[in-house]
Amino acid sequence: MSLKKRHFYGFGLPYVETEDLSGKLIVVEGTDGVGRSTQIDDLKKWLEVKGFGVVTTGWTRSPLMGKAIDEAKSGHTLNVNTFSLLYAADFADRLEHEIIPALRSGFIVLADRYIYTAFARSAVRGANRHWIRKVFGFALNPDAVFYMRIGVEDLIPRVINSQTLQKRYWEELSGEGMDYWESGMDMRLGGDFYDSFVEYQKRILKEFDKMTKEFGFQTIDASKNFEEINRDLKQGILGILEDE
Secondary structure: OOOOOOOEOOOOOOOOOOOOOOOEEEEEEOOOOOOHHHHHHHHHHHHHHOOOOEEEEEOOOOOOOHHHHHHHHHOOOOOHHHHHHHHHHHHHHHHHHHHHHHHHOOOEEEEEOOHHHHHHHHHHOOOOHHHHHHHOOOOEOOOEEEEEEOOHHHHHHHHHOOOOOOHHHHHHHOOOOOOOOOOOHHHOOOOOHHHHHHHHHHHHHHHHHHHHHHHOOEEEEOOOOHHHHHHHHHHHHHHHHHOO
16 A cells, blocks of 8 residues: 555644555444444455455544443433543544554554544534534544445334334333433433434434535445445445555
């Protein structure tokens, strides 16, 4: 992979040189339950068979901040600014200690979510869009962002893993089968987990759709089956790797 000057999204990290980052940073974005992680696991194996070194990274997986975020979220009392800043701290740690070293070594970095998840989650909770973008101004611009786009009507059966389950079953599982934050329960968008989840995901999807043009997402139709989505992702990634 050839060397090229990499650019930060905003003000960047002034102490980090980006001229020698020869790897590729490929992001897979999309809302909760759309199947990103499963696809990334398969893409990693596929790329390794092709002879590439691959590193994966994901949201709130920082050794420094991951546990702290889980503990803070368990209290169900985070406000939008704290929510955003904790995510920023997690991302900064992973960027400096995982993503940049891997790129410097020529690896492909597959990111399960990136700064766009923070933008969407913060915006639907009322944060200023300009402010949250400045908070993450230290992020590197990725080589590609594949947005796994899905409608709520297709997302819900996928999340509950069955198209025959009814609202009553969701109510019985509230607190077990659904995540408090991923259902937007902190915003009280509905009378139960199901109603809140549906409304929250509608708002999240709307934010991602707005960002598609702003950030040049490559949209993948995630309503298809696994094999078709996987094929589309691989074709897109090959186009990035061949563009040297």
